[in-house]
Amino acid sequence: MSTEPIVQHDTPQIVACTISRDVQIFELLIEDMEAALGDSWGDLSFDDAEAFLGQPEAQGLQFVTIAMDAQDEDNLTTVSDIIMAAKKAGIKVILIAEDVSPAALHQLLREGGDEFVPYPLPENELARAIERVLTAAPDEPAQSTDEKRKITGDRAGVVIPVQGLAGGTGATTLAVNLAWELANIDKTDPPLVCLIDLDFQFGTAATYLDLPRREAVLELLTDTEAMDNESFTQALLVYEHKLHVLTSPLDMIPLDMISPADITRLIDMARANFDYVVIDMPTTMVEWSQTILEAAHVYFAMIELDMRSAQNTLRIKRALQSEDLPFEKMRFVLNRAPGFTDLNGKSRVKRLAESLGISIDVLLPDGGKPVSQSGDHGAPMAVGIAKNPLRKEILKLAKSLHEVNQADTVEAKA
Numbered sequence: 001m002s003t004e005p006i007v008q009h010d011t012p013q014i015v016a017c018t019i020s021r022d023v024q025i026f027e028l029l030i031e032d033m034e035a036a037l038g039d040s041w042g043d044l045s046f047d048d049a050e051a052f053l054g055q056p057e058a059q060g061l062q063f064v065t066i067a068m069d070a071q072d073e074d075n076l077t078t079v080s081d082i083i084m085a086a087k088k089a090g091i092k093v094i095l096i097a098e099d100v101s102p103a104a105l106h107q108l109l110r111e112g113g114d115e116f117v118p119y120p121l122p123e124n125e126l127a128r129a130i131e132r133v134l135t136a137a138p139d140e141p142a143q144s145t146d147e148k149r150k151i152t153g154d155r156a157g158v159v160i161p162v163q164g165l166a167g168g169t170g171a172t173t174l175a176v177n178l179a180w181e182l183a184n185i186d187k188t189d190p191p192l193v194c195l196i197d198l199d200f201q202f203g204t205a206a207t208y209l210d211l212p213r214r215e216a217v218l219e220l221l222t223d224t225e226a227m228d229n230e231s232f233t234q235a236l237l238v239y240e241h242k243l244h245v246l247t248s249p250l251d252m253i254p255l256d257m258i259s260p261a262d263i264t265r266l267i268d269m270a271r272a273n274f275d276y277v278v279i280d281m282p283t284t285m286v287e288w289s290q291t292i293l294e295a296a297h298v299y300f301a302m303i304e305l306d307m308r309s310a311q312n313t314l315r316i317k318r319a320l321q322s323e324d325l326p327f328e329k330m331r332f333v334l335n336r337a338p339g340f341t342d343l344n345g346k347s348r349v350k351r352l353a354e355s356l357g358i359s360i361d362v363l364l365p366d367g368g369k370p371v372s373q374s375g376d377h378g379a380p381m382a383v384g385i386a387k388n389p390l391r392k393e394i395l396k397l398a399k400s401l402h403e404v405n406q407a408d409t410v411e412a413k414a
Helices: 027-037 046-053 056-060 070-088 102-110 125-135 171-183 215-221 229-235 260-273 289-295 307-322 343-356 369-376 389-413
Strands: 016-020 041-045 063-069 092-098 115-118 158-164 193-197 237-239 243-246 276-280 299-303 330-337 360-365
Touching: 016 027, 016 046, 027 041, 027 063, 027 125, 041 046, 046 056, 046 070, 063 070, 063 125, 070 092, 070 102, 092 102, 092 125, 115 125, 158 171, 158 260, 158 289, 158 389, 171 193, 171 243, 171 276, 171 299, 171 369, 171 389, 193 260, 215 229, 215 260, 229 260, 260 276, 260 289, 299 307, 307 330, 307 343, 330 343, 343 360, 360 389
Parallel strands: 016 041, 016 063, 063 092, 092 115, 158 276, 158 299, 193 243, 193 276, 299 330, 330 360
Antiparallel strands: 237 243
């Protein structure tokens, strides 16, 4: 019998677990977990997870990733119970979802999911999600006061409203993604960007960024005379430490409940604190629409290549010109524009512009189904579908706006 001592290798401490119907379905998740944690993670099935999370052995877990697809929507109750067990044990939850309906996903996020990452996993997104959940303070949302420390009240921001001239033209998609691109346009000296959703009834900017709606928004809007820097910034949420958002109110309110004076004070406050103020406008024209137009540096009007957009463009053109309002501030954006090789489509665009007496300044391609899926998942296109043609064009637009603004700033200082 050998007298050599037995060498015992320490088993790596398990700090995370994947939970799924079958983890082999999510091969990219396995690869990313190994890249992030090496051997310090385990795997649980839906059937075993809840019981394990209630045992002392689970106390060493820092987070779990719950991976699910459309087939698992029939098992939402089990998934919800697993999330609640994890939260009870103080364990963070990252949801990995493929083809899961927005309603189901939002339900799970409300019940305690800390982060969401779409599957197939975007490059490095799981690692970033892990970093976010592990560095966030307990029971504290990502939008903390520290992230608002750069707001100083000494700026003169550029006001950029976006309005759809017909339903479904993609105004909110442009507003949300343009704001995000501007917030990331300069890595060394990123500008401060505020996105304001003024569609008080059906605004969806919060949905597109997976942000909660708060009662503080209505309190701010209905008492703007008492508004100061502190109350304004307290009403804002911060998306991914970069983009400040004033969502639409928690409850539906009449559009005319807010006066032009309220809107003026709101815009002045936002301009004083941010380099760019992107405003998602309601489709309806109201009394304070004129206030926004007069405050705007450039006003994007979203249209499509159809009769309703053409008729509504003529209506708004006549209305503004009859009141001697600055129609020239409007920049028409054609969404779902024909492709480069569609000569017939390009000819239709030219005829549309000529018949309306306008210039169509921006052509945005049809990004397809991934664009709506990105919005349903609560993330800007740059996060999950960075190579989408629509995202690329919005990035170009953001770069152009920033370059013009930078040139104007240099000229003003000179």
